[in-house]
Amino acid sequence: MAQRTVPDSERAPGVTGARAPWPARAGRAARPAAAVAGGVLLYLAFPPTGLWFLTPIGVALLMLAVAGLPARRAALLGLLGGAAFLLPGLAWVRPIGTDAWLVLVAVECLFFGAMSAGLARVWRLPGRPLWAAALWVAQEWIRGLVPVGGFPWMRAAFSQGHSPFTPYAALGGAPLVSFAVALCGALLATAAVAAARAARRREPLRRAARPAAALAAGALAVPLLALAVPVPGSAGARTVRIGIVQGDVPGTGMGFLGDQPAVVLGNHARVTHELARAVRAGRLPAPQLVVWPENASDIDPYRSAEAHRVIDDAAADIGVPVLVGAVVRVGGDHRATRGVVWDPARGPGAYYDKQKLVPFGEYVPFRELFARFDPRVELVGPDSLPGTRPGALRVGPVTVGAVGCYEVAFDGVVRDTVRAGGTPLVVQTNNATYAFTGLPDQQLAMSQLRAVEHGRAVVTAATTGVSAYVDPTGQVRWRTAEKVADSTVVEVPVRTGQTLATRLGALPEWTLVLAAALALAAASRPRRPAAPAGDSVDSVPPAESEGEDR
Structure with missing residues (x-):
């Protein structure tokens, strides 16, 4: 039988005795x-x-x-x-x-x-x-x-x-x-x-x-x-009515707080009062709890009597517990990004401190080193300390799963919150620095995936948007625009069953990572010498005939 050698023009660059997956005429730019x-x-x-x-x-x-x-x-x-x-x-x-x-x-x-x-x-x-x-x-x-x-x-x-x-x-x-x-x-x-x-x-x-x-x-x-x-839906599940407040901020970018941080707190209190009036007028159903976003108060309400009063008044007006996002001082030189359950009668109670903190946003790794080269390090302020427990918080009639904005990207944080009893999930987020950049929509897509992953409704409250409600199938049922003040009341299912993903945890990921490691090990084993140039192309093993790295 006649045999044909592999012309040099058909060989992959750097590969001997094997055909390239790209034709030679495609050129080096292909x-x-x-x-x-x-x-x-x-x-x-x-x-x-x-x-x-x-x-x-x-x-x-x-x-x-x-x-x-x-x-x-x-x-x-x-x-x-x-x-x-x-x-x-x-x-x-x-x-x-x-x-x-x-x-x-x-x-x-x-x-x-x-x-x-x-x-x-x-x-x-x-x-x-x-x-x-x-x-x-x-x-x-x-x-x-x-x-x-x-x-x-x-x-x-x-x-x-x-x-x-x-x-x-x-x-x-x-x-x-x-x-x-x-x-x-x-x-x-x-x-x-x-x-x-x-x-x-x-x-x-x-x-x-x-x-x-x-x-x-x-x-x-x-x-x-x-x-x-x-995929679990909403049919047959107990429901809870949640008020979502988006108060907006005075500025954009790194200066989103403007010159008066109290304006941000005032905006969220004002929108909550407007929500209370809409409920009394019958335009919206009465909520059973209300969610404010992360950084709704950049003034520590534990230390500031005025901030405490503003939140107290808003909670009393709406008449139900409010999950308040606040930045608070802890210890002498640190702070925490906290979600505080604020009761209309008793004031602040249980809280969740964000576990996954944003590097160079909520803390500065190797601060002394970076401070030598970039004065922007000082804009971060005191380093935040991470929380140590999942965000399962009793708020009104349900135990919500509190998750910080950055944390929704981390599988383990969300999973641990669900396993601790959090349902529905509540994502408190502050995207003011990144308004109109695409980040809020990317973050919302993560919430959609988390809803399906754990069979939980997800409620997102953002300072500037996007605030949203995602049902357990991943469908966005309500969302706001960006850089506007807005609020609503949504009725969400309270599901307590666990999906297979919730129960298995990181096992699927570890299995796939191990498979990748074993494949790399197998591919790194020594291979037999390449066929001489005069050999038939049909004698080259199938994997080699497609241009593998030798």
């Missing part, structure tokens, strides 16, 4: 273009654009960009794709400073570079879509841990606030949603490689289409299978 396009599509999949269906396509392009490359080159393309994704995706950091934005993006891109180096290696293994998707989850897991406590923003799952992939959250939380999305993308990438290989071999159309079609069908099956996942 892979960088794919990496950039993949990053841009990922950005567009996230709110505020919210084209969720672009996430698997973006993942596929990033994987195709690095398939079959040496690890170092794959890492460089991963950095490029990560930058195309995160530069616009994290542009909401710019009000703090362009330098802060660029440094954050640079740090986060390192994880994409490391993941891409790993992707290039596991691409040679049988079952590559599974290992590639597990590696994506591992990258998100590490990003959520380091540095300075992690930054789990822009996870693939958070682009799926309400999509066909979202029901997977009820089985394995955000990690399983990210896995499903990445698996869909990896299957699409593998289908593209199979189609390109068949085209280069000039196989008959029917034979050539078979493997690619099977892989594409697998990619389509991933979101369709999620339709079989039972």
